[in-house]
Amino acid sequence: MATKKELLEKSQKAIGDYFSLSKYLFGDDAPVDVNEIPKENPFYEAARSLSDEMGLDWDKMSHEDSNRVMLNLLSDHFYNIDVDEKYKPVLTISFQKTE
Numbered sequence: 001m002a003t004k005k006e007l008l009e010k011s012q013k014a015i016g017d018y019f020s021l022s023k024y025l026f027g028d029d030a031p032v033d034v035n036e037i038p039k040e041n042p043f044y045e046a047a048r049s050l051s052d053e054m055g056l057d058w059d060k061m062s063h064e065d066s067n068r069v070m071l072n073l074l075s076d077h078f079y080n081i082d083v084d085e086k087y088k089p090v091l092t093i094s095f096q097k098t099e
Contacts, residue, residue, distance in 0.1 A: 004087070011089045014080040021077050025070055033066035034073070035059065047073050 002010070021043055024030065031037050034051070035058050037044045050072050051058050056065050081089050 002084070007084050007087055010083045011081055014077070014083065015089070015091065018074075018077040018081060021074060025074070033061070033063055034069045035061055035066060043073065046076070050076070 024041070024043065034047050037047055047069060048058060051061065051069050054065075054069065054072070056069065061069070083089070
């Protein structure tokens, strides 16, 4: 069984991954369709795997199917944050002055 510290680290990594994915998918350089994610991108394999699980043709998927894959990808990353049924993740946000 994982320790509380290990669960915390796993949950922190999961939320960091979720934020990174969200920033990528909704940022200025976001792909229009999920199959435009470059192979070297850290989210490529997960997106490609989801596409395969959904029975979609990666190269010929419609924009609507691409949106379904993106939503499922976000959902998977979101649910990875909750790593144990004994503990509920709580996010605390603080602000740091920028220069």
